[in-house]
Amino acid sequence: MAPLLEVRDLRVEFPTRRGILTALDGVSFSIAPGEVLGVVGESGAGKSMTGAAIIGLLEPPGRIAGGQILLNGKRIDNLRYDQMRRIRGREIGAIFQDPLTTLNPLYTVGEQLVETIRTHLGLDGAEARKRAIGWLEMVGIPAAAQRVDSYPHEFSGGMRQRVVIALALCAEPKLIVADEPTTALDVSIQAQVIALLKGLARDKGTSMMLVTHDMGVIAETADRVAVMYAGRIAEIGPVREVVKHPKHPYSAGLMASIPPLDRKVEHLAQIDGAMPRLSAIPRGCAFNPRCPEVFARCLVERPALLATGATEAACWLYDAASEKHAPEAMRHG
Amino acid sequence: MAETPILEVEDLARYFDVSRPWLQRVLAGEGKRILRAVDGISFAIPRGTTLSLVGESGCGKSTVARLVVGLYPPSRGHVRFEGMELERARAIAEQRRRMQMIFQDPYASLNPRWRVKDIVAEPIRAFGMTPSAAAQQAKVAELLTQVGLSPLDGEKFPHEFSGGQRQRISIARALSSNPDFLVCDEPTSALDVSVQAQILNLMKDLQARLGLTYLFISHNLAVVRQVSDRIGVMYLGRLVELAPAETLFTTPRHPYTRALMEAIPDLEMTGRQRIPVGGEVPSPISPPSGCPFHPRCPLANDRCKAERPGLIPARATEQSLTACHAVEEGRDGGLPAAQRIGTTATAL
Numbered sequence: 001m002a003p004l005l006e007v008r009d010l011r012v013e014f015p016t017r018r019g020i021l022t023a024l025d026g027v028s029f030s031i032a033p034g035e036v037l038g039v040v041g042e043s044g045a046g047k048s049m050t051g052a053a054i055i056g057l058l059e060p061p062g063r064i065a066g067g068q069i070l071l072n073g074k075r076i077d078n079l080r081y082d083q084m085r086r087i088r089g090r091e092i093g094a095i096f097q098d099p100l101t102t103l104n105p106l107y108t109v110g111e112q113l114v115e116t117i118r119t120h121l122g123l124d125g126a127e128a129r130k131r132a133i134g135w136l137e138m139v140g141i142p143a144a145a146q147r148v149d150s151y152p153h154e155f156s157g158g159m160r161q162r163v164v165i166a167l168a169l170c171a172e173p174k175l176i177v178a179d180e181p182t183t184a185l186d187v188s189i190q191a192q193v194i195a196l197l198k199g200l201a202r203d204k205g206t207s208m209m210l211v212t213h214d215m216g217v218i219a220e221t222a223d224r225v226a227v228m229y230a231g232r233i234a235e236i237g238p239v240r241e242v243v244k245h246p247k248h249p250y251s252a253g254l255m256a257s258i259p260p261l262d263r264k265v266e267h268l269a270q271i272d273g274a275m276p277r278l279s280a281i282p283r284g285c286a287f288n289p290r291c292p293e294v295f296a297r298c299l300v301e302r303p304a305l306l307a308t309g310a311t312e313a314a315c316w317l318y319d320a321a322s323e324k325h326a327p328e329a330m331r332h333g
Numbered sequence: 334m335a336e337t338p339i340l341e342v343e344d345l346a347r348y349f350d351v352s353r354p355w356l357q358r359v360l361a362g363e364g365k366r367i368l369r370a371v372d373g374i375s376f377a378i379p380r381g382t383t384l385s386l387v388g389e390s391g392c393g394k395s396t397v398a399r400l401v402v403g404l405y406p407p408s409r410g411h412v413r414f415e416g417m418e419l420e421r422a423r424a425i426a427e428q429r430r431r432m433q434m435i436f437q438d439p440y441a442s443l444n445p446r447w448r449v450k451d452i453v454a455e456p457i458r459a460f461g462m463t464p465s466a467a468a469q470q471a472k473v474a475e476l477l478t479q480v481g482l483s484p485l486d487g488e489k490f491p492h493e494f495s496g497g498q499r500q501r502i503s504i505a506r507a508l509s510s511n512p513d514f515l516v517c518d519e520p521t522s523a524l525d526v527s528v529q530a531q532i533l534n535l536m537k538d539l540q541a542r543l544g545l546t547y548l549f550i551s552h553n554l555a556v557v558r559q560v561s562d563r564i565g566v567m568y569l570g571r572l573v574e575l576a577p578a579e580t581l582f583t584t585p586r587h588p589y590t591r592a593l594m595e596a597i598p599d600l601e602m603t604g605r606q607r608i609p610v611g612g613e614v615p616s617p618i619s620p621p622s623g624c625p626f627h628p629r630c631p632l633a634n635d636r637c638k639a640e641r642p643g644l645i646p647a648r649a650t651e652q653s654l655t656a657c658h659a660v661e662e663g664r665d666g667g668l669p670a671a672q673r674i675g676t677t678a679t680a681l
């Protein structure tokens with residue numbers, strides 16, 4: 001099937017006083033209609049930036065410095081602001097990481113939903129208000145009819161997050177870019193929201209880019225998953241493969257750091273060291289200062305995505321020409 | 334046991350008036366709407382231990398957090414910090430220094446016009462803690478490194494950081510005044526699991542070395558299990574279960590706690606359907622009569638609809654306090670084994 005969204009070799013830069021920072025470099029992936037692509041990775045790796053580039057809301061001075069973004073085969077990375085604004089909301093719905101930045105504190109939750117519904121679906125006020133209440137019920141806001149006239153600050157963190165989700169869904173977009181949509185939700189409401197999103201993908205063919213740190217949500221919702229590290233994709237493949245049998249040493253370290261639910265441990269596993277700053281990305285593989293498998297080639301050459309089994313990993317261990325190969329364990333999981 | 338707990342909360346309540354404006358109300362002929370965000374809860378946290386609060390979104394956890402650090406005055410009840418009424422304690426700068434909070438919403442709590450180093454150093458300055466600028470700078474550098482950022486990041490402004498990086502800035506700030514008591518409202522929700530582990534290890538280490546006390550709030554039950562000594566389960570502004578952490582996970586007693594455990598996502602990808610807690614989420618504006626969980630509870634009977642259960646030691650697991658008539662009467666089907674958690678959620 002032709003992909004709904006295609007991101008090709010995307011590069012995002014931030015000009016600063018101290019030189020140009022490259023926040024995203026050579027990011028490529030696609031999402032088919034009805035498919036959910038999960039995006040995980042180190043905090044600061046560029047997940048939100050990728051989402052912002054797709055919906056045309058990179059914060060200046062950030063800019064797309066290379067590559068293309070295509071929606072339904074048409075480029076959207078070079079559209080004017082007003083053209084992009086029409087696509088946003090109607091064709092691409094965005095759920096931002098920080099609910100407060102999406103919600104206007106001066107308007108009630110209902111006014112904001114009604115406004116979006118009227119703009120994009122052309123319904124009249126009374127009908128739009130009915131829909132707005134319906135959406136609040138669907139995302140699990142209790143007594144929605146009574147609370148629709150509340151202001152955002154009168155809602156709890158998780159309730160605000162659900163309002164943001166309702167806002168992104170209410171214009172029935174084809175693609176949803178969801179950045180950490182469930183972090184403030186308890187497991188029960190989370191299950192309800194996930195079921196809602198999965199239902200949209202299944203029944204209406206809605207595609208989704210789902211950024212989250214919650215591996216449980218990924219395991220349950222995503223079809224494929226991309227692991228990002230320092231502005232690049234480290235590994236991408238079917239969700240089960242990547243979560244259960246990660247190939248890239250960073251993915252492996254990440255999966256090993258998931259806190260166990262069935263017992264208490266003294267010291268939680270973590271990947272030692274920190275992600276490099278954008279201004280000091282090491283030569284060769286960006287993960288090399290922290291990688292337990294590092295070898296000579298990693299220090300000089302930057303790996304591109306290499307096919308390995310069902311997934312692709314940006315790691316020299318999977319290149320037959322390298323002097324070192326993946327240990328058995330890593331190749332087969 | 335003689336030692337005074339660092340924090341004591343007694344019959345604490347906080348109501349919000351969420352009525353519509355007076356004129357609209359009169360025209361529509363409706364009364365005032367009072368929202369009971371927190372409705373009479375009591376607990377104590379002994380020094381050097383961690384109490385976690387879990388529960389449905391909107392059940393009042395952040396409101397408790399704000400009450401115990403004095404950001405909201407209570408509508409009823411008491412908060413005592415080392416035996417002293419909170420209001421008196423907050424009047425003393427040294428006591429204010431000793432209690433800090435990490436907010437649920439990291440961005441909203443960082444001043445966008447300040448450089449990160451000034452944000453982190455603000456408590457150090459406010460409480461006059463380090464004499465020299467150099468010592469202050471060194472402290473800020475140490476804090477940023479501890480949370481996995483670089484000392485060079487201090488020069489930047491909050492908007493130049495990702496969500497998880499901002500969350501770490503607010504953690505560094507909260508730690509900068511060397512607090513003894515830290516309220517952490519979803520402190521790691523924006524962090525990847527490796528950085529999350531780093532922060533949780535840091536918090537545990539500070540607790541072991543310096544005896545910090547935490548009130549910890551999180552929706553991630555795996556994280557809660559790793560950090561807690563005791564766990565309070567909240568429902569609609571009340572505590573429905575308060576138990577030692579391991580007891581709560583191995584033998585959850587209250588029907589709501591048991592339902593919550595059923596709803597944990599399945600990492601093993603066994604295809605198991607998560608079971609969301611059934612029924613309508615009730616509204617804190619018009620809470621159900623009797624036990625607030627009764628419209629959703631499989632064990633509810635007439636007594637549950639009429640009589641509000643008190644928080645008392647549970648039959649058979651007396652370390653657990655539960656507010657449930659069925660548990661008290663012994664008609665909760667005995668001790669539930671937390672089979673699912675015990676067997677399927679092993680590490681990958």
Ligand SMILES: Nc1ncnc2c1ncn2[C@@H]1O[C@H](COP(=O)(O)OP(=O)(O)OP(=O)(O)O)[C@@H](O)[C@H]1O
Nearest residue numbers: 023043044045046047048049493494495496497498
């Ligand atoms: N306005 C800006 N100026 C300079 N650098 C920026 C700016 N905004 C973001 N960055 C940097 O770009 C990188 C990518 O940020 P992004 O928000 O995409 O991370 P993320 O993967 O979403 O992380 P998180 O999981 O913490 O939300 C980060 O290292 C961040 O510091």
Ligand SMILES: Nc1ncnc2c1ncn2[C@@H]1O[C@H](COP(=O)(O)OP(=O)(O)OP(=O)(O)O)[C@@H](O)[C@H]1O
Nearest residue numbers: 154155156157158349370390391392393394395396
């Ligand atoms: N300032 C306020 N005015 C009116 N209502 C409020 C206010 N603050 C909180 N509430 C209400 O009080 C209830 C409890 O909110 P609180 O923020 O404590 O929930 P929470 O348990 O922290 O939820 P979450 O997990 O979603 O963060 C909610 O119904 C919320 O709408």
Ligand code: SF4
Nearest residue numbers: 285288291298315316
């Ligand atoms: S390329 Fe080398 S340093 Fe990079 S992840 Fe692979 S083995 Fe490690």
Ligand code: SF4
Nearest residue numbers: 624627630637657658
């Ligand atoms: S008191 Fe009754 S309704 Fe409430 S939790 Fe117990 S059995 Fe259920």
Ligand SMILES: [Mg+2]
Nearest residue numbers: 048097495496
């Ligand atoms: Mg982000």
Ligand SMILES: [Mg+2]
Nearest residue numbers: 156157395437
């Ligand atoms: Mg909260």
